Amino acid sequence: MERKEFLIKSTILAAGIGAGIVGCRKENEIPIPLNDQARIKIGIIGLGDRGSTIIGVLNHSPEFKIIACCDILDFRLERGVKNIKEKVTGYNDYRKMLENKDLEAVIISTPLHEHYSMAMDALDANLHIMCEKVMAYNIEQSQAIKKKAEQSSKMFQVSYQYQLNPTFNAIKDIIHNGYCGKITRIDAHWHRNSNWRREIPSPELEKQINWRMYKEYSGGLMAELGSHHLNMIDNILGQHPIKVVGTGGIDYWQDGREIYDNVYALFDYPNGVKASFSSLLSNRYEDQIIKFYGDKATIVSNKMNEAYIYPEEGADKEWDEKIDGMTSASIKIIDEDQKRNITPKNIGNENYPFEDNYRNTTWLLYKNFSAAIKGEEKLKLGLHDGYQSSISVHIANKAIREESVQKWKPEYDI
Numbered sequence: 001m002e003r004k005e006f007l008i009k010s011t012i013l014a015a016g017i018g019a020g021i022v023g024c025r026k027e028n029e030i031p032i033p034l035n036d037q038a039r040i041k042i043g044i045i046g047l048g049d050r051g052s053t054i055i056g057v058l059n060h061s062p063e064f065k066i067i068a069c070c071d072i073l074d075f076r077l078e079r080g081v082k083n084i085k086e087k088v089t090g091y092n093d094y095r096k097m098l099e100n101k102d103l104e105a106v107i108i109s110t111p112l113h114e115h116y117s118m119a120m121d122a123l124d125a126n127l128h129i130m131c132e133k134v135m136a137y138n139i140e141q142s143q144a145i146k147k148k149a150e151q152s153s154k155m156f157q158v159s160y161q162y163q164l165n166p167t168f169n170a171i172k173d174i175i176h177n178g179y180c181g182k183i184t185r186i187d188a189h190w191h192r193n194s195n196w197r198r199e200i201p202s203p204e205l206e207k208q209i210n211w212r213m214y215k216e217y218s219g220g221l222m223a224e225l226g227s228h229h230l231n232m233i234d235n236i237l238g239q240h241p242i243k244v245v246g247t248g249g250i251d252y253w254q255d256g257r258e259i260y261d262n263v264y265a266l267f268d269y270p271n272g273v274k275a276s277f278s279s280l281l282s283n284r285y286e287d288q289i290i291k292f293y294g295d296k297a298t299i300v301s302n303k304m305n306e307a308y309i310y311p312e313e314g315a316d317k318e319w320d321e322k323i324d325g326m327t328s329a330s331i332k333i334i335d336e337d338q339k340r341n342i343t344p345k346n347i348g349n350e351n352y353p354f355e356d357n358y359r360n361t362t363w364l365l366y367k368n369f370s371a372a373i374k375g376e377e378k379l380k381l382g383l384h385d386g387y388q389s390s391i392s393v394h395i396a397n398k399a400i401r402e403e404s405v406q407k408w409k410p411e412y413d414i
C-alpha cells in the first residue's frame, strides 16, 4: 500500500473519519533547497518548544534559509544551532542578531511579554515578521505594534496556523453556504489534564522556563490556548466580540502559580451570536472541541483534525447532492443517526511533510508567509487577525480577573 494511502486509512480506522491532513513523504526526506539567492534569509528568536517545532518545519521549507538564531539560555541556543540543518550564527542578544544585514525576515517565538519590544525593534530593522501568538502582552502594546507595522512595507504575520487546516476551511464554507442556518451559539473548549509545567534544570530558572505560570509574562490559558479558538471563531463570523464576561480561578494546581487553571468566558458577537471558551487543567474529556450551533445543523470539530455535522430534523434533504459543488467539503452520512462527517475536498492534494496537523499547518503558514513576501499571495494571518485576537484575549482576561463586563471599545477599532 502507498504510504499516503496507508496514513489516510489509519486515520479513518482510528478516528472513524479521514479529515485530518497527514504526511505523504518521509520526515527524513528533506527537500532539495532552491538556489541560495531565491531563499528568504530568516532569523529566529526563542528556541524553546515552539522555536524547535518551527526549526523542524523550516528544515522542510526550501523557501527559507535560517541564517541566525537567538536564545538567552545557552543550552537552548546550542540545541537550536544543532537542529538547524544549515550553517547558522547563534546570538544571545536579539538586538545584535537584528543588526545582521543579511537578514530579510525574523521569527519571534519567545514568551508573550517579550513580543512587543522584539516586534518594534524588528520593524525598525525593516524586516518581515512572523510573530507567535498572541501578538502582544496587553492592549496598548498590540495597538502600538499594529500602527507601526501598518507603516511598514514588510509582511507581519501572526502564527494562528489552525486557519490553514483544510478542515477549518471546509467548515467555514459549509457555514457560509448556509448549511447550518442561523448560528446563535458557539462553544469552544481546550481542556487538559496536566499541570502545564516544564521541567526545570535548576530552581533559579523556574520563572524563565515556566513563564506561562506567572502574570508578569503570560496571559494564561486564555492567551496560550483560547486565542487560537477566538481567532477561528472571529474569522468564520467575520466579526469580533462586542462584549465579554468571565470567571476563573486557581482551582486545582495549588503549586505557587499565579495564572488560573480554570477559565470560562462568554462572548457576545453581533447578530445575536453567543460564544463560550473554557479551558481547564484537570480534565481533558472535551479536549480541543469547537461546536457551531445553527437552526439547521450543528458542526462539531476536535482540533480541526476531524469534523462532523448533525442536521436538525428535515434540514438535510438536498445535502448529499449539492454539497460537493458548493463548498470545499463533502458530507457523508456515517451512521444511522444521520451523523455525517465533513471531508475537505482538497485532501491529498498537498505533499505534506509531517504526520501531524500541528506541523503541517505550521508548514502551510510559512509557505503562505514566503509567498506573501514574494508578492505571490496575500497573507492569510496578517495584522488584522493578529490584532483582533489579541484584543479579544485581553478583554476576556480583564473580565475574568476583574470580575467585570468588558466591552469592545470604539478605540480598539484601529
Ligand SMILES: NC(=O)c1ccc[n+]([C@@H]2O[C@H](COP(=O)([O-])OP(=O)(O)OC[C@H]3O[C@@H](n4cnc5c(N)ncnc54)[C@H](O)[C@@H]3O)[C@@H](O)[C@H]2O)c1
Pocket (backbone or CB within 6 Å): 045, 046, 047, 048, 049, 050, 051, 070, 071, 072, 073, 076, 092, 093, 094, 108, 109, 110, 111, 112, 114, 132, 133, 134, 159, 160, 161, 208, 209, 211, 224
Ligand atoms: N502557534 C502555536 O501553536 C504555538 C504553540 C506553542 C507556543 N506558541 C507561542 O510561542 C511562543 C513561545 O512559546 P514556547 O512554548 O516555545 O516557550 P518556551 O519557553 O519553550 O520557549 C521560549 C524561548 O524563548 C527564550 N527567550 C526568552 N526571552 C528571550 C530573549 N529576550 N531573547 C531571546 N530568547 C529569549 C527562552 O529562553 C526560551 O528558550 C509563545 O508566544 C507561545 O504562545 C505558539
